[in-house]
Amino acid sequence: MSNFVSVAELNELRTSGVPVRVIDVRWRLDRPDGRADYLAGHIPDAVYVPLDTELSSHGEPADGRHPLPTTAQLQDAARRWGVRDGDVVVAYDDAKGVAAARAWWLLRQAGVDVRVLEGGIRGWRDAGHDVTTDDVTPEAGDVTLTPIGADAITIDEAAALPASGVLLDVRAGERYRGEVEPLDPQAGHIPGAVNLPTVLHFDSAGRILDHDTVRATFAAVGVTPGTAVAAYCGSGITAAHTALVLDEVGIEAKVFPGSWSQWSNTPGRPVAVGDQPG
Incomplete structure (x- = not known):
């Protein structure tokens, strides 16, 4: 499905x-x-x-x-x-x-x-469908959720992942390279992470590209079924988008929710710059 x-x-x-x-x-x-x-x-x-x-x-x-x-x-x-x-x-x-x-x-x-x-x-x-302008307040639901968090990794797990799998930095290239940093105290990326902006997987209308194309894009950076892979971004939002895309094409992935905002605010964490992972 x-x-x-x-x-x-x-x-x-x-x-x-x-x-x-x-x-x-x-x-x-x-x-x-x-x-x-x-x-x-x-x-x-x-x-x-x-x-x-x-x-x-x-x-x-x-x-x-x-x-x-x-x-x-x-x-x-x-x-x-x-x-x-x-x-x-x-x-x-x-x-x-x-x-x-x-x-x-x-x-x-x-x-x-x-x-x-x-x-x-x-x-x-x-598509020609109507929109409305009311502020919808539905009757309260009764959903019971199961515990969340199993699909997340910690900052230490993110640091260690490049040695055994692929850590994807899914931000724009200029942020990965450390050329700009509009939000966080340091510019650059986690050492060992490879850059693959999540926008590459969608067309201009926001529809996912065909699955073979998407799989080939991931394979080019070493991500194939069975690869240990996790994604991070600025603060864990865009990384979830990459996890969505990976799951859609049959590749399990985790997310580092603290992402660069946590890494760059944690004293002692090394920072890499430039277009290479190291």
């Missing part, structure tokens, strides 16, 4: 009688609060999910910018969204699925049947 649904498939699900909860996870680095965009127009019955507060927790800088929520925190949030046991959850955003993938990654670990809408809100509109 695919991790993605097309606009047509979502529209069919919504009218088929299958219990579906649609969540709007609009979030970007330059616009972390997507509520205004949600209120300007969203898929009917979709619930707005604030990524910073419901798909993340908060701690010290050395914890990273988007630490994982606890299972109890995520369950409380999912119940607020109206999710009930047995529901299909479909997440979307306006950034090629990058933010929606964070919801997918967490909810999948928690035992929820969750998908990401290909093309996001733009694809929905382009």
Whole structure:
């Protein structure tokens, strides 16, 4: 079963009688609060999910910018969204699925049947479907989540992974090389990590490329089925997107949720610069 649904498939699900909860996870680095965009127009019955507060927790800088929520925190949030046991959850955003993938990654670990809408809100509109501007407040759900965290690795595990597998840095190349760093105290990358920006796996409309092409892109940096692989980014959001793509093409992967924001805020951690892993 695919991790993605097309606009047509979502529209069919919504009218088929299958219990579906649609969540709007609009979030970007330059616009972390997507509520205004949600209120300007969203898929009917979709619930707005604030990524910073419901798909993340908060701690010290050395914890990273988007630490994982606890299972109890995520369950409380999912119940607020109206999710009930047995529901299909479909997440979307306006950034090629990058933010929606964070919801997918967490909810999948928690035992929820969750998908990401290909093309996001733009694809929905382009297909001619209506949007609404109400602030949806559903009846509270009763979903019971299983413990999350097994698909995450620690900072020490991230440091050790290049010796036995592949650690993917999925940020833009200029951040990996250490040429710019707009958010964190140091520029560069984790020694041994290889750069593969997650945007390479999608077309301009936010649809995943054909699976053979995607597998070839991963294979070029040493990632094939059976490879021990984990992804990191700036703060664990974009890395979940790469985990989504890897799972879609049959490759298991983990995520370092602290990512560069944790690494660069932890004294004593070495930093590599340039276009090579070392």
